[in-house]
Amino acid sequence: MLREVALGRLIMVRACERGWEEIYAERFKVNVEGWRMSIHNDRDELGYCEECISPDGRRWSIDSGNRFGTDPIAMLSTWEHQTLERLLKAI
Numbered sequence: 001m002l003r004e005v006a007l008g009r010l011i012m013v014r015a016c017e018r019g020w021e022e023i024y025a026e027r028f029k030v031n032v033e034g035w036r037m038s039i040h041n042d043r044d045e046l047g048y049c050e051e052c053i054s055p056d057g058r059r060w061s062i063d064s065g066n067r068f069g070t071d072p073i074a075m076l077s078t079w080e081h082q083t084l085e086r087l088l089k090a091i
Contacts, residue, residue: 001032002049002072005087006080014091020044021089028088039073039088046085049073 004010015029020041027038027050034055040047049072051061062071076084 001035002076002084003080005032006076006083012087012091019089019091030088030091041088046073046081046088 001010005012010032012030012032015031015036016023016027020028021044023041025043026041028041030037030039036051036053038050038052040050042048048062049060050063051059052072053059060070073081073084
């Protein structure tokens, strides 16, 4: 889904009060087509996905014992990662 956001096929909206630039090392919440995501702002850089909740309630989190390499942000290409970071800063 984040790849689709980076490619401009899905729309991402901010789901928290403060913007990316106002958060230094905290969660930044977004909504994509009903999916709720918490993305870690690592000192003004795109870190990792902390949690993702589907529209039907299924939940993935970095703490839920998932295998290494299952973080959706880690699966993005360099270009997609940079594009997603730019989009997060813009919303």
